Amino acid sequence: MTRQGGPVENASGLGDAFSAQDHVFSKKELLDVGYVPDPSHIVARNEEIRRLATALNPAITGDDPSNVFLYGKTGTGKSLCARYTTNRIVAAASENDVTVGRVIVDCSQENTETRAVRATARGLNDPEETDVTVPESGYGRSRYYSLLWEVLDDRFDVAFVVLDEIDCLDGTDFLMQLSRATEAKKLRHCSVGIVGISNKIKYRDRLEERVKSSLQERELVFTPYDREALREIVRSRLDAFDSGVLSDDAVSECASLAAEEHGDARKAINLLRHTGELAANEGADTITADHVREARTLAERDRVRALLAGATAQQKAALLSVVSLALVEKTRTFKTAEVYAAYEDICADAGLETLSKRRVHDLLREWEFLEVLEIERTGDGRARGSYLQHRLLEDPSVVRSVFDQSDRFAGVGFTSGTVTTTWSNI
Numbered sequence: 001m002t003r004q005g006g007p008v009e010n011a012s013g014l015g016d017a018f019s020a021q022d023h024v025f026s027k028k029e030l031l032d033v034g035y036v037p038d039p040s041h042i043v044a045r046n047e048e049i050r051r052l053a054t055a056l057n058p059a060i061t062g063d064d065p066s067n068v069f070l071y072g073k074t075g076t077g078k079s080l081c082a083r084y085t086t087n088r089i090v091a092a093a094s095e096n097d098v099t100v101g102r103v104i105v106d107c108s109q110e111n112t113e114t115r116a117v118r119a120t121a122r123g124l125n126d127p128e129e130t131d132v133t134v135p136e137s138g139y140g141r142s143r144y145y146s147l148l149w150e151v152l153d154d155r156f157d158v159a160f161v162v163l164d165e166i167d168c169l170d171g172t173d174f175l176m177q178l179s180r181a182t183e184a185k186k187l188r189h190c191s192v193g194i195v196g197i198s199n200k201i202k203y204r205d206r207l208e209e210r211v212k213s214s215l216q217e218r219e220l221v222f223t224p225y226d227r228e229a230l231r232e233i234v235r236s237r238l239d240a241f242d243s244g245v246l247s248d249d250a251v252s253e254c255a256s257l258a259a260e261e262h263g264d265a266r267k268a269i270n271l272l273r274h275t276g277e278l279a280a281n282e283g284a285d286t287i288t289a290d291h292v293r294e295a296r297t298l299a300e301r302d303r304v305r306a307l308l309a310g311a312t313a314q315q316k317a318a319l320l321s322v323v324s325l326a327l328v329e330k331t332r333t334f335k336t337a338e339v340y341a342a343y344e345d346i347c348a349d350a351g352l353e354t355l356s357k358r359r360v361h362d363l364l365r366e367w368e369f370l371e372v373l374e375i376e377r378t379g380d381g382r383a384r385g386s387y388l389q390h391r392l393l394e395d396p397s398v399v400r401s402v403f404d405q406s407d408r409f410a411g412v413g414f415t416s417g418t419v420t421t422t423w424s425n426i
């Protein structure tokens with residue numbers, strides 16, 4: 001439908017931005033963050049799924065499943081495999097006339113014991129079946145526990161409680177209560193299997209002995225995907241695009257870039273979506289490796305822009321010193337002395353007060369916290385002791401281009417390129 005004379009029609013240079021059709025996507029939702037691929041599209045995780053299923057499958061005959069904890073870096077398919085495997089077991093049990101329940105609790109949201117119990121009870125309840133209502137607020141923790149036990153015994157032979165991002169949960173009391181519910185006679189009939197998920201590999205070290213002893217959990221570690229697996233994962237979303245649009249080169253480039261960045265499938269899929277959007281905006285008929293690289297640069301630039309928007313002038317000067325060094329020296333790693341010398345030049349150039357070495361160190365630590373830098377203490381032979389190495393994690397030319405769009409720092413750099421300061425060991 002077209003309407004004449006509206007403001008959009010009069011705006012120039014908007015191209016096809018408001019048209020519904022493009023020649024790139026056919027099912028863009030396959031690239032949504034929350035999209036759960038169908039099982040035939042889960043790639044390179046057969047072994048993990050098999051081991052998880054082995055731990056949980058006693059539930060199919062109504063027996064006690066093991067507790068399992070899944071560890072691994074972000075984007076390695078932990079949540080996906082947990083969701084898929086528990087789904088399959090619920091379905092297989094039902095064919096056996098065994099009722100298995102499953103709830104997924106996002107502990108980054110439900111991060112206190114009370115919230116977690118309430119979310120578990122609400123997620124597993126069906127008021128029509130149990131005549132129990134689990135209110136969203138107003139009850140104390142023990143009341144929510146009573147409701148949870150009542151719902152579990154009423155509805156299920158076995159229930160899986162999947163605690164995603166479990167490291168965000170305060171304390172371990174919920175784990176204790178769940179794992180001891182049968183022993184403590186809170187549950188008469190239903191048994192509970194806990195599936196904990198975390199990208200903090202050291203989470204287990206935080207658990208007290210008494211918790212470990214009552215969980216007796218098995219552990220599964222998800223390693224980062226390699227380039228080949230990422231290529232398969234990207235290819236598995238091919239149906240998101242009109243046929244023939246996504247070139248093999250683009251698939252390989254997407255996989256290579258994501259493999260460089262810790263083998264994260266989420267990054268690969270996000271990059272694919274951004275690339276498709278870019279190509280669609282250009283009105284392109286095929287997606288090339290160039291589109292992928294361009295999309296990555298745009299995404300990085302957006303991320304850097306957002307980080308810089310929240311930074312003070314001094315924070316920016318500290319970062320710019322590392323970035324300028326990286327551009328001049330063509331390497332990414334620098335000692336404190338080099339960074340500080342560059343920082344002094346940059347402050348002079350930008351008309352900023354020069355802060356002490358220690359303050360600048362604190363500012364650099366803030367960039368480290370934001371994962372823009374990595375700071376490590378290292379050795380340089382016995383005579384000179386250890387010193388700090390600052391490694392830039394972002395592409396320096398991308399960061400520089402964002403600085404060049406800002407008033408104060410456009411064109412600001414350091415002049416000497418040679419390091420005169422000799423102190424170290426801060």
Ligand SMILES: Nc1ncnc2c1ncn2[C@@H]1O[C@H](COP(=O)(O)OP(=O)(O)OP(=O)(O)O)[C@@H](O)[C@H]1O
Pocket residue numbers: 032033034035036037041042043044045072073074075076077078079080081198199233236265266269
């Ligand atoms: N093996 C795979 N095959 C197909 N798609 C995958 C695979 N692994 C992950 N994905 C997709 O990548 C994205 C990230 O996966 P998932 O959410 O399972 O990662 P995660 O390990 O739980 O990460 P986080 O620790 O950040 O929560 C999801 O969109 C998921 O569908």
Ligand SMILES: [Mg+2]
Pocket residue numbers: 078079080164197
């Ligand atoms: Mg996850």
